[in-house]
Amino acid sequence: MKIVKHILKFLVIFVGILIICIGLMMLLDKQNTNYLNIKNNELAYNDSYLLSHVNLIPMNQDTVLVDKMVYIKDGLIQNIADKIEVEGVNILDGKNKFLSPGLIDMHVHIWDRYELGLYLSNGVTAVRNVWGMPMHLRLKEAVINDKIISPVFFTTGPKLTGPEFIGDDNLNLTGPTQAKEKVVSYKERGYDFIKTYYGLTEDIFDAVIEQAKTSDMDIIAHPSQKVAYAYHFNPQIKSIEHAEEIIQQPLNYTLDTLKLKEVINGFSASKHSSFCPTLTVYNNIYQMLIDDNILSSEQLEYMNPLIEKVDSKAQFERWYTTKLRDSSIVMSIKNQHDFHLKIIKELHEADVTIVCGTDAGIGVTLPGFSIHQELAFYKEAGLSNYEVLKTATVNASRTHSIMNNMGTIEVGQVANLILLDSNPLLDLSALQNPSTVFIKGRKLNRETLDSFEEKAKSRKNLIASAVRYLENLIIEK
Secondary structure, eight states, X not given: OHHHHHHHHHHHHHHHHHHHHHHHHHHHHHHHTGGGBGGGOHHHHOOOEEEEEEEEOOSSSSOOEEEXXXXXXXXXXXXXXXXXXXXXXXEEEEEEEEEEEOEEEEEEOOOSTHHHHHHHHTTXXXXXXXXXXXXXXXXXXXXXXXXXXXXXXXXXXXXXXXXXXXXXXSEEOOSHHHHHHHHHHHHHHTOOEEEEOTTOOHHHHHHHHHHHHHTTOOEEEOOOTTSOGGGGOOTXXXXXXXXXXXXXXXXXXXXXXXXXXHHXXXXXXXXXXXXXXXXXXXXHHHHHHHOTTGGGSGGGGGSOHHHIIIIIHHHHHHHHHHHHHOTTXXXXXXXXXXXXXXXXXXXXXXXXXXXXXXXXXXXXXXXXTHHHHHXXXXXXXXXXXXXXHHHTTHHHHTTSGGGTTSSSOOTTSBOOEEEESSOTTTOGGGGSSOSEEEETTEEEEHHHHHHHHHHHTTOOOHHHHHHHHHHHHHHHO
């Protein structure tokens, strides 16, 4: 009996010490991202400026407005004119640089606050997180209440799947009643959108759509293979994700141009849904296949360490093993990526709205940096620079009504802006390394943005990230 008491006492002490250690690690992780706290960053505290001598790329028309002044007050664009006189406000000389709306990445997976700085350093001033967890509700609250410097943050709830698609990253729905209850719950708890995923049968999907309409929540759809692809052309579904899903579902894993035409016609006729291609994440399969050392590359030091140790490694091993078994997979993946470019070209020619999304935060797809590769792929597919830039600005902002106050440089819009050394309408690479980023009017210079990258590199928050993921499994399951 005494032995049992000693064992129980030891277990209680051990659990107590473990809880304390975890608590200290979580506190340390929070302290290590204090550089994003607005009160700790004098440069970002002010949200009112008068910019002079800037060349505007307004994105509500294909033009450049030369040598303008822009008055930003309380984080909003108040006036745009050749000459503006305002007393008591900081005047910034734009030095004839180019002012563009900040970029919007419409398909990301956020794992920690460090990633917020990586997005900002790459000119991304708004993100749509599409795998919601409790941590994202706290993050959203901090952003809304101006506690931290961050891209404007939107998030779906957990991924809704059918009963057969089992996995710790999915919320399995077993029937229509449960589906409606989850939509109501996500609305009440503060998630912005509904994310539908694999395995949703028609009766469950119908219930999700019906309740989403009642609850006034837009749906973002990773197509379900349990319904026809055309089923997703529903007014409540505001964007359909992933070019590879067109090949894997309606084209039945073929590069069939005739079947593709049917899909294009369906998109064109629906007039409801935007399309978010996420070409970069699929192309990164090819990059893993041709680079056996990609996991040890410097770029992977910017990934969240939990994702790097688990997801990045698992994806690489999957494709490395596949390559050993069948070397033809390398060209198969490359050919499918090239077909994705054809999909983008034909969708664009059919006037389907394309919105930029990278699927950053999984595999080897880097937060922030990957958006420039995604935009380059749209250019390669045949879009003009202006049309490419639209996908990450005005097209993205018009996808959801709650995002309509960004994406263009107009009076009344949120001052999410990037100041560039050269004109991206001539060279898209100008979007990389903006000299200044304005997020809700707050000014971040290049030195500050570079420091965000340095602090995110090789960060040591694996356990803190694991605890947040465990929290998700406990609460959302």
